[in-house]
Structure formats: structure tokens, C-alpha cells
Amino acid sequence: MSIRLLVVEDDPEIRSVLHSSLAAEGFDVRTAVSVSEAAAILHHALPDVVVLDLGLPDGDGLDLVRQIRKAHALPVLVVSARHQEAEKIKLLDAGADDYLTKPFSVGELLARIRVALRHRGTALDPAATVHELDGLKVDLRSRLVTVAGEPVHLTPTEFKLLARLVRSAGRVVTHRQLLADVWGAEYTDHTHYLRLYMGQLRAKIEADPAEPRHLLTETGVGYRLAVA
Structure with a gap:
């Protein structure tokens, strides 16, 4: 955790x-x-x-x-x-x-x-800053995203959204969490932002954006980055 x-x-x-x-x-x-x-x-x-x-x-x-x-x-x-x-x-x-x-x-x-x-007696584990699965690689430290070895250009907002999902890879991140963390607490009701930017991200990193392998929708809840 x-x-x-x-x-x-x-x-x-x-x-x-x-x-x-x-x-x-x-x-x-x-x-x-x-x-x-x-x-x-x-x-x-x-x-x-x-x-x-x-x-x-x-x-x-x-x-x-x-x-x-x-x-x-x-x-x-x-x-x-x-x-x-x-x-x-x-x-x-x-x-x-x-x-x-x-x-x-x-x-x-x-x-x-x-x-x-x-x-306080809490030791920090090394941060997980690299995500790799099925040709997709995200390196948060270098801000580099590649698909099948080819670099993918993301806008700053697209990268922030993907990075937020990487840091919770395998776990559902709610719509409100994503909006607050990427856009700010005052944007938690702007779900159309998520739909727009998630569509843009899928178009750039998914082989078939209509059947995503990496950026998964949890209906009515949020999104999850696949780990297997």
C-alpha cells in the first residue's frame, strides 16, 4: 500500500x-x-x-x-x-x-x-515507477511511454491521467479520485473530462480502442490499469 x-x-x-x-x-x-x-x-x-x-x-x-x-x-x-x-x-x-x-x-x-x-517507524518501499504489459511500457521517472518499443507522445494531462492509473495498477480508481488528482478537487463532477481523455489515451496506446487491453472501465465506478 x-x-x-x-x-x-x-x-x-x-x-x-x-x-x-x-x-x-x-x-x-x-x-x-x-x-x-x-x-x-x-x-x-x-x-x-x-x-x-x-x-x-x-x-x-x-x-x-x-x-x-x-x-x-x-x-x-x-x-x-x-x-x-x-x-x-x-x-x-x-x-x-x-x-x-x-x-x-x-x-x-x-x-x-x-x-x-x-x-514514526515507517520505512518506504522503493516506488513502483515502471509499468510493463503486452508491449506497453510506462516509465514515470523519465516520463516515457512506448508501445511495441515505439515512443508515444502524450499531452501533459494525458500523461498525468495514465500515471495516476499506473500508481494504482491493478486497482480501481474512482471517477472522483481521478478527477481530483488530475484536474483538482473543484473538478470532481466533470466526468466528461475523463471520457474525453480516456478516449484519447486508448486511441494512442490500445491496439483496439473499442476493446481495450490496458485501460479497463469499471462501469459506474472508475477505471483500472490491467496488470495481467
């Missing part, structure tokens, strides 16, 4: 980079853009790690750190442009496990996540 990670960040560009980079490492990533949305996710689907920006549109991340610490022991890593020592001390005293000052590298964030998880 992959590590569930919640990224709370209102900047769309940073949020997208963190989502794609962390997901490529094998994390099951969800995102929130506000304190209230993060609190709702924490209530209904508790993650294993929280990566939290401070300056959110409906409050300060410090309040969310305190809320989390009242009920949970999960690691909280703060990322912020605020660099004052007093600010860092305040966050750490409130219960944050670590504090990264923007800008930071994704590699450093990953290292800090691994340390925080080790302190």
Missing part, C-alpha cells in the same frame, strides 16, 4: 509540481487549497503525511498544525516563504516535524519526508 500524502498549497503552479513529483515517487497524493478543505480531507481520509504551506486563503497553516496535533501523530512538514527564525520555532513548538523555506528542491522535500516517516 502506498503512503498517503496530503499537500496543502494554494499556489496552483507549486501545487501541480509537488503533486506530480511526489506522485512519481509512488506516493498517493491528495491536494487541498485551504485550511477548511484540508480539515475535511483529514476528517474523512486521514493521510500518512501532511505537507503544509502557511499562507492559505482562509487562515494560517499554524492553526491547522495545532488542529492536527490535537488528534493525530502523523508527520507534518511545513513549507513556506517565511524565513524568520521566530516563525520556525513557533511552528516546531506547535507540533510541526520539519520546516522548509521556499524555494526548495523536491529532492530535499523527499528526504525530509523519509526522515519524518522513519521517526
